[in-house]
Amino acid sequence: MIRLDPGDYIGVIGGGQLGRMMAYSAYELGYRVAVLDPDSDSPLAQIAHRKITAPYGDREAVEELAALSSVITYEFENVSVPELESISRQRPVFPNPRLLSISQNRINEKNMCRRLGLKTANFLWAETYDQRPSLLEFGRFPAIVKTARGGYDGKGQSRVENRVELEEVLGRWPDMPLIIEEFVPYDVEISVVLTRDQQQDIVDFGVMENYHRQGILDVSISPARISEHIRERAISYARQIASDLDLVGTMTVEFFVVGNEVLVNELAPRPHNSGHLTIEAFDYSQFDQHIRAITGLPLGLSGQGRPAAMANLLGDLWLHESLNWKKAMDITHTYLHLYGKAEPRSGRKMGHITALAETPEAAARKVRQAREALTVNPPL
CATH class of the missing domain: 3.30.1490.20 (ATP-grasp fold, A domain)
Structure with a gap:
């Protein structure tokens, strides 16, 4: 088992918002973070202790990251598996390259589910x-x-x-x-975010209820408003996949709910957009647990304090002449996260808002209200 000490470096391949939020969790535990990303001003590069600005396939840059870091992780799927396998001969890589090779390829994902006896389309x-x-x-x-x-x-x-x-x-x-x-005429889309550590212990964050717009996640609600049967089956499937693939770190399994059936849709071997609400709603966030797992710390008990909902803020919002941040943040128990991206574009994730409330329905209403308030013209 690998165990990091405070001051050790965690190497992250990819400098997006997921890496940035991983870094915040790492800093609370005293770790340092190095990032490999082609963009010197990426969300993670802005706050990392060390940044290596180079293409992901640059061998010298990859070797520099491996030499500097005590453990390597990644925040997006389009990483070269052979590259990770090469790094893993020098430093531990979590999640492991085999898991990535399955999640990168939809054919491999479906055949893995078939092998495990899990239902898919x-x-x-x-x-x-x-x-x-x-x-x-x-x-x-x-x-x-x-x-x-x-x-x-x-x-x-x-x-x-x-x-x-x-x-x-x-x-x-x-x-x-x-x-x-x-095509699956599903009732609702859900996801299970979970973390498995080096001692094979697993902690999950329950089930998230997800709504998409034009293929991009729009709103997530926790806990999902589903039957206990569906909840238990989805969590069981996700845990089975995590154990079979020897996950270390945080992973997400997305599902379709069709009547009383749960169909596996796809995997994401990293923290996930639907899990962003865990930052405020749970004792330990998906990012906290990921860092604990890959550094050898025991997982925390991730209890949920209050129901929550998360709404993405896409670059389309910035097409408005100005955004009324004050009006949006005047809504109680709402939390704004901006990712530090300089250029808003249509469909680009620029940030998110999380809302806490007494019920999932109230949280969903509140987070949508906060997002809509952004486009209300501010007073002169």
């Missing part, structure tokens, strides 16, 4: 061009065609209503491994 896949004709035999429409790799926030996928549309989409992605899934 019906699917077929083609890893080579010669296998493409088999996808045309998929007779369950509507369906979703997805690239096996590289999709997030709704990217890398297309809905098709019939075989003609399927042929058109296959022509659009001629050289990519693809998977086709039956």
Whole structure:
């Protein structure tokens, strides 16, 4: 087991907002943080003790990060697995490269679920061009065609209503491994965020209820308003996956709820957008637990104090002439997090607001009210 001392460096590949929030948790425990990112002004680079500004595949930069750090983690999935495997021969890497190789590839994810006996949407896949004709035999429409790799926030996928549309989409992605899934008319989307440490102990944050807009998470609510049967099954599935893949760190499993069934949608081997509300709503946040796990500390008992909801703040909001921060923050028990990104763009996550209340419904109303207040013209 690896155990870090205060003052030791945690190396983070990726300098986005997840890395930034990891760093805040690391600093509370006395650790230092180094980041590898091509952007010298990324959210994490702004607050890291050391920043290595280079492409992710730069061998010298990767070796510099490994030499400096006592443990390596990452805050996004599009990291080279061979690169992580190379680093892991010098320094511990959490979560492990094998887990990443599965979560990076939707085909691998689905086959892992099938191996574990966990339910998913019906699917077929083609890893080579010669296998493409088999996808045309998929007779369950509507369906979703997805690239096996590289999709997030709704990217890398297309809905098709019939075989003609399927042929058109296959022509659009001629050289990519693809998977086709039956469209799931789900009741609600949920996620389970959990952390597993080096002693194989697991702590979860219950179940989050999630709502998306144009493929991007819009609002998360905790605890999810679902039956106890669904809650127990989702947590059980997530824990089973975490143990099977020998997770160390924080991971998220996303699900569709269809009647009394829970279908696994996808994995994220890192802290997750739906878990941001744990910063205020739980004794230990998803970032706290991630840092504790990868540094060898025992996990905290993450009890939830009050129901909570989180709303993303996308760059589209900045299209307004001015944002009324005062009016939004005048709403009690709301908490603003901005990520330090200089350039707002449509669909870009610039920050989030979390609201606490006595019920999940009240928390959801409050966080939406706070976000809407941003676009109310401030008084002259």
